[in-house]
Amino acid sequence: MFVYADHAATTRISPEALAAYTATAEEFYGNPSSLHSAGQRAKEILDDCRARIAKVLNADAREIIFTSGGSEADNQAIRSAAYAGLKKGKRKLISTAIEHHAVLHTLKKLEKEGFEVVLLPVQPNGILDVETARAAIDEDCALVSVMLANNEIGTLQPVEEVAALCKERGVPFHTDAVQAVGHIPVDVRAIGCDYLALSAHKFCGPKGVGVLYARRGAPLSPLIEGGAQERGKRAGTEDLPAIAAMTAALEASVADMGRASAVLKKLQDKLIDGLSRIPHCALNGDRERRLPGNISFCFEGIEGESLLLLLDEKGICASSGSACTSGSLDPSHVLLAIGRVHDVAHGSLRLTLGAENTEADADYMLEAIPEVVSYLRNMSPVWRDLQEGKRQYLL
Numbered sequence: 001m002f003v004y005a006d007h008a009a010t011t012r013i014s015p016e017a018l019a020a021y022t023a024t025a026e027e028f029y030g031n032p033s034s035l036h037s038a039g040q041r042a043k044e045i046l047d048d049c050r051a052r053i054a055k056v057l058n059a060d061a062r063e064i065i066f067t068s069g070g071s072e073a074d075n076q077a078i079r080s081a082a083y084a085g086l087k088k089g090k091r092k093l094i095s096t097a098i099e100h101h102a103v104l105h106t107l108k109k110l111e112k113e114g115f116e117v118v119l120l121p122v123q124p125n126g127i128l129d130v131e132t133a134r135a136a137i138d139e140d141c142a143l144v145s146v147m148l149a150n151n152e153i154g155t156l157q158p159v160e161e162v163a164a165l166c167k168e169r170g171v172p173f174h175t176d177a178v179q180a181v182g183h184i185p186v187d188v189r190a191i192g193c194d195y196l197a198l199s200a201h202k203f204c205g206p207k208g209v210g211v212l213y214a215r216r217g218a219p220l221s222p223l224i225e226g227g228a229q230e231r232g233k234r235a236g237t238e239d240l241p242a243i244a245a246m247t248a249a250l251e252a253s254v255a256d257m258g259r260a261s262a263v264l265k266k267l268q269d270k271l272i273d274g275l276s277r278i279p280h281c282a283l284n285g286d287r288e289r290r291l292p293g294n295i296s297f298c299f300e301g302i303e304g305e306s307l308l309l310l311l312d313e314k315g316i317c318a319s320s321g322s323a324c325t326s327g328s329l330d331p332s333h334v335l336l337a338i339g340r341v342h343d344v345a346h347g348s349l350r351l352t353l354g355a356e357n358t359e360a361d362a363d364y365m366l367e368a369i370p371e372v373v374s375y376l377r378n379m380s381p382v383w384r385d386l387q388e389g390k391r392q393y394l395l
């Protein structure tokens, strides 16, 4: 049995997207900046994709900038607003403790350049309290950035409310919507954001392509200098096949969203209920306000990495919250932010389902995971201490 349950990391390209990719690569190989007919045909495809993506997001085509993915879009949004703020003497950047590294590391870099970075805490359910945001946002802010849906624990953030606070106080608002777009309805006007980042490979499009939505009038400066592509805001010949594939993937996932989210919600409920029966475990993130298909747990007395390796041997591709950076094992900043202590945060497991996952996949995982958890616990000195009362259970 093979079960891919790591769709938050990336997805398999959809048949629609793949077909659009090959058709575009074969037929429309001209450079959209060329004046000859081959170039102009490519330009037409590019314009068409831009208009279609704008329509899905309820944006204007002029507000869509094609990028190399979510990371680039986040970087550009944050730097554009930060530098524009600085010109008016505003140095404060506000975000949350649970953002993706594309946001957090950009902010860290800006902090070194002299900006003041404030990372708001989230509640134990993994959701930002609007009152925390209200107390922090003032006229000195150059930018507020709050993700729409968290990539580890799937929690949905109150972005409309935060955007409204920002508007009141004249502060630009960015949202990293990479996990949300294609999975839940996303409307830039309804949110009221100035910037929004999305990435194709999170909704069955190809890797290496994404979009920065920048509201008309929102400050925008290029990260990459060169030609005048993307209205001078992002140089480099456009990856037209990838852009066409992203457009097809987005339309397909939006068209199938109702059906897919009902299927995912059902499998999610089944897995959450089933895994909750394992003793001394806890669901990470709010049970209701989360992405359909996200299941994140901490199991006491085990190492998430060992769990992943053993699950992989059983054909299950999952993920843990912790990121292994340069040999040292840092527990996930998201799990720490929701109040999990280091030991508990290390024993994490994230399953993220996609529309092709089945009831049989869920049944198989519900058989395999409890087995592997108890196998690992039986070998664990920490678990023995817990059982012998030499240590206190935390979950």
Ligand SMILES: *Cc1c(COP(=O)(O)O)cnc(C)c1O
Pocket (backbone or CB within 6 Å): 008, 009, 068, 069, 070, 071, 072, 074, 100, 102, 147, 149, 150, 151, 176, 177, 178, 179, 199, 200, 201, 202, 208, 209, 210
């Ligand atoms: C995947 C992801 C990104 C990065 O997108 P890439 O296209 O891989 O650069 C940014 N933010 C979130 C929330 C993500 O899940």
